[in-house]
Amino acid sequence: MNYGLLFRALLICVPLAISGCGQDSGTDSGTSGEATGMPSNAAGVIVDVSDANAQFVPVLSYRTGAYAPNGAPVANGFTDYLKLINARDGGINGVKISFEECETGYSTSRSIECYERLKGQGPTGAAVFNPMSTGATFAITEKAPVDKIPLITMGYGRSESRNGGVFPWNFPIYGTYWTAADVLITHLGNINGDINNLKGKKIALVYHDSPFGKEPIPLLEKRAEMLGFELLSIPVTHPGVEQKSAWIQIRKQKPDYVLLWGWGVMNSTAIKEAAGVRYPRDQMFGIWWAGSEPDVKPAGADAVGYQAVSMISSGQARVHEDALSYLYDNGLGSGERDGVGEVLYNVGLLNAALVVESIRTAQSKYGEKPLTGEEVRWGIENLDISDEAIEILGLTGYMYPVRLSCLDHEGKRAARLHRWNGESWEYSSDWISADDSVIQPMVKSASDTYAKEAGISTNACDS
Template structure:
């Protein structure tokens, strides 16, 4: 809908956007097939970037994207070490990588407990989806547990996650102070209902980036009331950009929403945020390479020079919807902050300001992992000091 809105206003400096959607059903093979079909562009227009919105598909197309010089955008997810653009030149985990996600959650728990020093001796359980996505943060959580002295228990939930009785009986026995929920799909409402059954307080469960939507809580009914989750952007329709989309697209019956009630939900707004970041990268690249359709290499330059401060966000009608963001050759994430929201049974309410991940702590871990990947794949890292 955001891309339609941009086109309705003449495109990006006069260049109209075209795109194609693929229903992958989260199946890696379908995602790869879609990538191969569209990497050469569409109707004569070159491909600018891919946005698979799936960790599995992102992993499966990572090497292809790099070889094809086509930016792979994994907003709020993907491989954490792809934050290091010197090694992962074409991969962009915009706003929030998985390590930042759990670091910010631990910082928030620390805040709630009266400071990070108060985490010593506390018990935190992480309930995670049994997939590479779910497991990605276990190592860094162990590091944070050692640093702050809390006791960590990691409990895996096999996909799809509709069977969690033994894990919650375990949680009842362990009596953790907090549970971090790194779920996906049906696993989330089942977790909330299971917590209610064993008497674990739902307001001490913190959902991650794929456990934070209306779709995750509504099926759990009353069991979800009080549940807390992180978000990189608020829900709601009060932002000028959303009102503009409504007027220019939705009110004319051209939107992509089969259910108008989903306008302004967490996932709808994530789509708008993603649209803004993709289009801003094009705009920045055009300022250097000219107002024309761009190659993947030129678009990558645009992403690496994304710099969205308050003034630009205000001009876009997205202040408060998008966090200030500055990317570079070395930093393909650029944000690393989240806010916390709580479900009141009807809607999400923000209950915190921006809480930053401990990026200084995470950066050496990211660089070590990226260097290992470069060694395995025979990649010579770019010298970011020479990138203009």
């Protein structure tokens, strides 16, 4: 083969290609600005990131990779709500929202890259980050205080980060994994008549072998010690399609209950494997990330009776009607029309609603203009969504009131369970409160340990 010829061709082509690229980017970016701004139906709904009067909200999402079936609906719900605020209300008090999505593939290193890419965009930088992954949350937690950008980790992340005295920039609003685990244990106690009746029972935790899956273990161990039940921790390796050995272990050990702490394809696989070893599905309880349509539908009839703790279930409230009429009727929706109102879509929507309300709260102090991350942080910390506010949001029946303070970055400590009936999710319990007298000391000691190792103060709330 004649390398010389090829090499010469390369020498000629490369400079040409580079100069070609330069020209392309020059002309194309000019037209694209018009393309996104001009069409009449999109006017004012999708705002360019460079708009100097818009509040920039970065979106870390994963629509590809092993977790895409779960990541995509969350991202759709999240971006739909941001667009809806622009379309229906003309922004937050007139301040339009611009956003940019960055694909992470649920990989921590890619999430960091996206964080770095997006944090400085928009007129005032990123308002708040929603990492959408516990592993990424751990990594970004180290960077956020330096960059002064808050993190909202709705229903995931570090459980001890609800202590604002040590973690001023982390907001695990709407429930941590310790809250979820304690709600599940309380529910199991309710089924048995009294929580002390769990003595002598055997509870298995089948978990995703990552920081996400390991989070509930300290709380469950503490509860096992207090209540006298036996805890069986069974890890499942990422991404969780291979879990035969875990379920053989369950068949041998015959636990009274199985808690499923999975994400993505791991959940439906677990339900199928449970059916395979004839473990009753009505004795299986999932975390809120294991309680959505993509988790149960692939398992078909095997999933009937499976329950999960829930932040928000499926269904359509008033806000969904708005999303359909303002966005989907105009062809502006992020996903498919059928997906509106699915569990994970609603999770994304609720998450975006918390972001928007935080910015609105911050505007009450700093004025109706694009705000910096530091200003938005104040808004999150002073977030107070009452029943009346939920009515205004159009989420009545779908949301529990939250109220944050410096010492409590979680805002609520209750959750409901829902059950898959083969067709849809339906609530199977009332709001169950976690026992904060158990969680609070653990939060204190874990966050103190973190502060000591990281060399930071524990009293950010006193100043």
